[in-house]
Amino acid sequence: MNPHALRRRTILGSTTTLEHPFDIATALTPEGQGRFVGHTAPEYSNMVGPFGGITAATMLRAVLDDPRCSGSPLSLTVNYAGPVATGAFTIDAEPVRTNRTTQHWVVTMRQDDSVATTATVVCALRRPTWSDTEISPPDAPAPDALEVAELPQSPAWLRNYDMRFVAGRGPFVGDGAPSPTSTSTLWVRDAPARALDYPAIAAMSDVFFPRVMLRLGRMVPAGTVSLTVYFHAEIDPRADPGRFVLATARAQHFGNGFFDQSAHLWTDQGAALATSHQLVYFKD
Amino acid sequence: MNPHALRRRTILGSTTTLEHPFDIATALTPEGQGRFVGHTAPEYSNMVGPFGGITAATMLRAVLDDPRCSGSPLSLTVNYAGPVATGAFTIDAEPVRTNRTTQHWVVTMRQDDSVATTATVVCALRRPTWSDTEISPPDAPAPDALEVAELPQSPAWLRNYDMRFVAGRGPFVGDGAPSPTSTSTLWVRDAPARALDYPAIAAMSDVFFPRVMLRLGRMVPAGTVSLTVYFHAEIDPRADPGRFVLATARAQHFGNGFFDQSAHLWTDQGAALATSHQLVYFKD
Known part of the structure; x- marks a missing residue:
């Protein structure tokens, strides 16, 4: 068994x-x-x-x-x-x-x-205070206007997400050409649908394929060493399941076997959900 | 004693x-x-x-x-x-x-x-690999072309830094007007001069006054809750003391008593030294 x-x-x-x-x-x-x-x-x-x-x-x-x-x-x-x-x-x-x-x-x-x-x-x-968001959500068509990404069978975790790419598909999603930038933007939600909570946001902060693969246009060994997530919203666990999150990520610096990634997650209403950073090991 | x-x-x-x-x-x-x-x-x-x-x-x-x-x-x-x-x-x-x-x-x-x-x-x-930096150092005149910031006597730690502001002085450095953005850019080095090492870089990642004070144009209670630094360079401890670091930081989101800050530190040769993030508590 x-x-x-x-x-x-x-x-x-x-x-x-x-x-x-x-x-x-x-x-x-x-x-x-x-x-x-x-x-x-x-x-x-x-x-x-x-x-x-x-x-x-x-x-x-x-x-x-x-x-x-x-x-x-x-x-x-x-x-x-x-x-x-x-x-x-x-x-x-x-x-x-x-x-x-x-x-x-x-x-x-x-x-x-x-x-x-x-x-x-x-x-x-959390308590109410003055608030402002200095960053902006990336431009993106509505998720319904985008095709559901055809993801490979392996690794298995991909099958638990509905991903709809706006930019930066990378070699995992069929784009094997080297890219001049490492930015990816996509709508993402759990599949099957599930109400968003803090663990789901933490997991979604890591749905971005290793940025080095976008830049090099090929699969290379890579693995996250350290991941940080800052949660900016009070999450209502009664929210509708199936709402999409707009997620965008880019690397800042690659070198000496490591790169960092900075990511922003947004609600489908354009509210800041989380900002996240990670440091990733890679071989080239 | x-x-x-x-x-x-x-x-x-x-x-x-x-x-x-x-x-x-x-x-x-x-x-x-x-x-x-x-x-x-x-x-x-x-x-x-x-x-x-x-x-x-x-x-x-x-x-x-x-x-x-x-x-x-x-x-x-x-x-x-x-x-x-x-x-x-x-x-x-x-x-x-x-x-x-x-x-x-x-x-x-x-x-x-x-x-x-x-x-x-x-x-x-660290080992040599393909490398690239996607972010760019902010525009800044040479440190010698900038005046040394007149810092207040308190808090005491300020006296251990030579700061030369390019933008975003904030209320600590005499700019008490609310600012539409939270970005600060400055040249910074230890005073007296000291060769740069990892602990110094860690400390310099936190030299930015709380971003909420720039936005509000006044001093408010604020304190870092969590700070992350990614070190991108192999540091040569024999480097000359007194070299400046170009440091820039901005907040991404303020709300519910907390904000996050994203910072970049650069060598005076324009190489990526560190990227850093922090989450800060504040009262307004």
Whole structure:
């Protein structure tokens, strides 16, 4: 039996519950205060190990599932310390400091006593203040006016997203020519539809194919080393499932085996949802 | 006796050694494997507690001072969990995973068993690859063509920098008018001159006054919650002291008591030194 299916039954109590693959992949079983056990999900596997976005979402979920969690996510940094092997993992989540407005967490994922991933999370109580957005959403036709990207069968995680490219398809989506810039812009949503929450936003911050592949016009080994997401919106979990997110990303500098990526996520109403950055290892 | 002066003698062995204030402020005394003791420096104090940049540099220094450190800094995230009180602090630095190319650290600063600051650091062995920089340095006259900014006496940390503004002086530097954008561009270097190293770059990533003050044209309470720095260059510690760094920063989104800032640091030769992001708490 697939150990993932086994876990699914254990967690949900019944396989008749039709849960979204994203919720199954990020589901955690508490094992005492601040400790959670999870399991990699084949539906979200990447070239090697799990999709970095699902790992980020799972680290964040450990904090959200902890009864000590206060406020909503403000900032998340995930460091991909080593490969995550197929199978079970343990996550320890520690609220190292709780203030009136912010709460700071240190989160560690281990497999067989080896640290696979570390993260820090800041949660906060938001309150109304003066607000302004200095950046602008990229120009994009409505998602309905764009074709659904034909994504390759592998890596598997792609099948969990409906992507509609405005620019910067890259070699994953059939554009094998080197590009003078690394910018990609796309509409993206979970497939099947799912209401947007903080773990989903964390995962969507990592849906951009490695920018180096756009520039070189070919597939090269690459993997995220560190990912940071700043959450700018208070998320309403009752929002309609299936709303698209407008996502855009570009690299700033490539060199010495690493590049950085800066990304912006917008609601379909043009509101700033998250800004994100990552540092990525690559071979050329 | 000033406890800082006392520490200075203890660490340096003799007060006749003329060490740079930055090195004194970030100096750490090892206390067993992975543990360091430091002391806040009045020269780098901010409105409340130490300048966030000196705390970031000190967290990074714990990793660099550890004999287990492999490679040079690639990524640093510092979370300002709570106020750092004047006095001694303990830093625990743990290399949670060492790979062939990267090494992952978790770093914690405590005072009286309370966590004041957490950080994660990734070090890496850099190797030559294809390289390109997609962003450009901002237009700026040579630093010699610009006046040295007249900075206020308080906060104290400002006196350790030679700043020459190209744009976006803000209320700290005498421009009390609200600004339609939050961009600041300046040449900056340590004062007195000091050769650039990774801790100095980490600190310079935080020299930008809170962007909300530029926009509102007045001083408001504000403090960094989380700071990330990606180091793009292999730093030559033998480089001439006194070289300027061209630094530019802007906010992307303000709202609900927080804003984010994106910054770029360049060498005086136009090479990408670091990209940085931070999330900042504010009251309006």
